[in-house]
Amino acid sequence: MSIVFRKATISDLPEMQKLYIExxxxxxxxxxxxxxxxxxxxxxxxxxxxxxVIHSQFVLLAIIDNKITGFGTLKDGNYIDFFYIHKDFQRQGIADKILNELEIEAAKCHSSVITSDISITAKPFFEKKGFVVKAEQRNIRLNVELINYKMEKEL
Incomplete structure (x- = not known):
């Protein structure tokens, strides 16, 4: 399995959005x-x-056989905004590689800390990678509560 990384363009949006929902x-x-x-x-x-996001963030795609298998975005050099791995490519090391690349980019931006708002599902992965929970957050969207965690990692 050979993973190619590249920055996203507007033409990648439909595939990224499909991956996001799925x-x-x-x-x-x-x-x-x-x-x-x-x-x-x-x-x-x-x-x-x-x-x-495409225009203002560092958006990194992981591609296998011309298919987007995951993507992560870095906003302002220190905030992971989007981080999604395709449902059929979970637990194959793709998240590790994307996170590593985002951390390298953050370091290039002279960031000493990287933060994100992490889902319940992704929390164990980020904890294994050295992120710590700073706060549990209860967000209300369309009268529905969504719990996530403000997490950070020192670089």
Missing amino acids: TIQAVCKDDYNKEQLKVWSLGVENTERWFE
Whole structure:
């Protein structure tokens, strides 16, 4: 399995958005109920935000056989905004590699700490990678509560 990394472009958005929805629906279903998954997935409809991410963030794609298998984004050199691994490519080391590349990019930006808002599902992975929980957060979207964690790691 050969992974190629490259920066995302606008033309990658449809495939990234599909991966986003499928990952939330399939991978996070044990940690969030159907209503929570639906509300979370609706983030895909904020087209303006997705365009802004592509234009203003460091967006790294992991590609295997011309298919996006995961992506991570770094905002302002120190905040992981998006971090999703394709439902069919979980536990294959892709997340490790993307996170490593994001940390290298953060270091290039002279960041000493990297932060993110991490789902219940992803929390164990990030803890294994040295992130610590700073706060549990209860976000309300469309009258639905979504729990995540403000986490950070010193670089």
